[in-house]
Amino acid sequence: MAGRxxxxxxxxxxxxxxxxDGTLSIAALSERVNLSHNSCWRRLKRLDAAGVxxxxxxxxxxxxxxxxxxxxxxxxxxxxxxxxxxxxxxxxESLPEIVELYRMTGDVDYLMKIRVxxxxxxxxxxxxxxxxxRLTDVSSAFAMEEMKNxxxxxxxxxxxxxxx
Amino acid sequence: MAGRxxxxxxxxxxxxxxxxDGTLSIAALSERVNLSHNSCWRRLKRLDAAGVxxxxxxxxxxxxxxxxxxxxxxxxxxxxxxxxxxxxxxxxESLPEIVELYRMTGDVDYLMKIRVxxxxxxxxxxxxxxxxxRLTDVSSAFAMEEMKNxxxxxxxxxxxxxxx
DNA sequence: AATGAAATTTTCACATT
DNA sequence: AATGTGAAAATTTCATT
Numbered sequence: 020m021a022g023r024x025x026x027x028x029x030x031x032x033x034x035x036x037x038x039x040d041g042t043l044s045i046a047a048l049s050e051r052v053n054l055s056h057n058s059c060w061r062r063l064k065r066l067d068a069a070g071v072x073x074x075x076x077x078x079x080x081x082x083x084x085x086x087x088x089x090x091x092x093x094x095x096x097x098x099x100x101x102x103x104x105x106x107x108x109x110x111x112e113s114l115p116e117i118v119e120l121y122r123m124t125g126d127v128d129y130l131m132k133i134r135v136x137x138x139x140x141x142x143x144x145x146x147x148x149x150x151x152x153r154l155t156d157v158s159s160a161f162a163m164e165e166m167k168n169x170x171x172x173x174x175x176x177x178x179x180x181x182x183x
Numbered sequence: 184m185a186g187r188x189x190x191x192x193x194x195x196x197x198x199x200x201x202x203x204d205g206t207l208s209i210a211a212l213s214e215r216v217n218l219s220h221n222s223c224w225r226r227l228k229r230l231d232a233a234g235v236x237x238x239x240x241x242x243x244x245x246x247x248x249x250x251x252x253x254x255x256x257x258x259x260x261x262x263x264x265x266x267x268x269x270x271x272x273x274x275x276e277s278l279p280e281i282v283e284l285y286r287m288t289g290d291v292d293y294l295m296k297i298r299v300x301x302x303x304x305x306x307x308x309x310x311x312x313x314x315x316x317r318l319t320d321v322s323s324a325f326a327m328e329e330m331k332n333x334x335x336x337x338x339x340x341x342x343x344x345x346x347x
Numbered sequence: 348a349a350t351g352a353a354a355t356t357t358t359c360a361c362a363t364t
Numbered sequence: 365a366a367t368g369t370g371a372a373a374a375t376t377t378c379a380t381t
Contacts, residue, residue, distance in 0.1 A: 023246075023247060023248070023249050024247055026248075034241070034243055034248075037240070037241035038240055038241055038242075038243060039240070040238065040239070040240065041205060041238070041239040041240040041241045042238075042239045044355080044356055044357085045356070045357070045358095046355090046356075054367095055367065055368065056368085057359095057367065057368060057369085058366075058367055058368085060357080060358075060359095061366085061367085064358095069247065070244055070247060071243060071244055071247045071248070072241050072242070072243060072244075073242045073243060073244045074204065074205070074206075074241070074242050075204070075205040075206045075239060075240070075241050075242070076201070076202055076203065076204065076205040076239070076240065076242060076334055076335075077198070077201035077202055077205045077236050077238070077239050078202075078236070078237045078238050078239070078240060078334055079198055079202060079235060079236060079237060079336050080234055080235055080236075080237045081336055082187075083187060083188055083233070083234060083235045084187070084190075084198075084235070084336055084338065084339075085187050085339070085341060085342075086336055086337070089285065091285075091287070091294060108330060108331075111330065111331055112331065115335065115336075115337035115338075116337045117331065118331070118332075118333050118334075118335070118336070118337075119331055119332045119333070120329075120330040120331040120332075121253065121255075121326040121327075121328065121329055121330065121332075122326065122327045122328040122330060123255070123324045123325065123326055123327060124324055124325045124326075124327055125324040125325075127324065129330075130255060130324070130326075131331075134336055134337060135337075136339070160287045160288055160289040160291060160294070161287065161288045161289075162285040162286065162287055162288075162294075163285075163286045163287060163288055164285065164286040165284075165285055166272060166275065166284040166285065166286060166293075167272075167275055167276065167281065167282070167283055167284040167295075168282075168283045168284075168285075169282050169283070170240055170242055170282075170334060171240075171279065171282070172243050172245055172248055172250055172279075172282070172298055173250070173279035173280045173282075173298060173299075174248065174279075175248075175249070175300070177249060178249075208374080208375060208376085209375075209376070209377095210374090210375075219348065219349070220349090221348065221349065221350090222348065222349090224376080224377080224378095225348095228377095
């Protein structure tokens with residue numbers, strides 16, 4: 020997927036504002052970022068089309084949905100075949116409680132984040148996962164407190180010469 | 184921060200749809216979840232007011248912003264005073280590259296997720312952090328591949344008797 | 348839960364610098 | 365090439381039934 024698109028300061032202001040509040044109307048947004056209604060609208064279309072904006076979503080409150088428990092699961096495996104990897108990816112995709120999965124450097128092969136109502140629910144997800152795919156070594160840690168969790172990415176000006 | 188609000192199947196359908204696509208108009212949404220235009224609008228207001236919907240945001244593509252590196256940082260500390268904790272929270276709040284922070288069970292005290300352009304940028308964040316707050320033991324692992332990362336939370340019907 | 352109308356917002360064609 | 369004008373179309377919002 021293509022490299023960095025050319026983003027000027029005004030683009031970064033738009034992105035910053037929409038990361039914080041996606042409900043802003045063009046009028047409100049243009050005012051906040053010091054652009055005309057129209058210039059703002061066109062930049063927005065461009066950022067959308069370029070895929071810099073991946074999407075607009077509603078963020079829900081986990082507690083209000085009964086999702087009290089966040090678990091991080093570290094996974095080691097001895098299997099590294101294509102087939103195994105496909106199965107693993109499919110299993111993770113099929114389990115909505117698994118909200119993140121990264122292949123990592125270091126002694127842990129994979130790190131996943133799971134959102135569930137309870138320890139019991141966590142165990143159920145764990146069992147469904149190991150029923151689908153062979154894992155060598157699984158260890159989990161639970162979040163006692165969520166101190167920061169944001170979808171806002173840090174925004175910086177591009178080092179010059181890194182445009183598309 | 185009240186407990187769980189009463190959410191019926193239609194509410195869950197609304198939430199599910201908006202987690203996937205926050206741009207849906209009321210018309211499109213009501214069609215998708217099989218409600219009348221108006222009933223859908225009122226439920227939406229209720230879900231917003233109840234805080235089940237925390238907000239609407241634009242999600243950006245890290246790669247398109249030059250944020251190629253995701254790091255997980257495990258932190259141990261010997262300090263557990265109120266004052267230290269406040270400083271730590273403030274330091275993390277002030278660094279936009281730190282996108283998540285959890286206090287954990289187990290042998291690691293804190294786990295944080297950091298998004299940066301490069302190892303150099305990671306190191307710069309690390310240095311800014313330790314300049315602000317005393318940390319005993321810091322170890323980091325880097326993501327080689329993001330296999331799943333979604334803001335969509337799993338939605339289940341509430342066990343009965345868990346309403347507000 | 349449905350109707351309908353006012354207010355707001357998005358969208359775009361066209362003119363301008 | 366980027367910006368401003370203006371107006372049609374779509375959408376949200378809410379009072380009333």
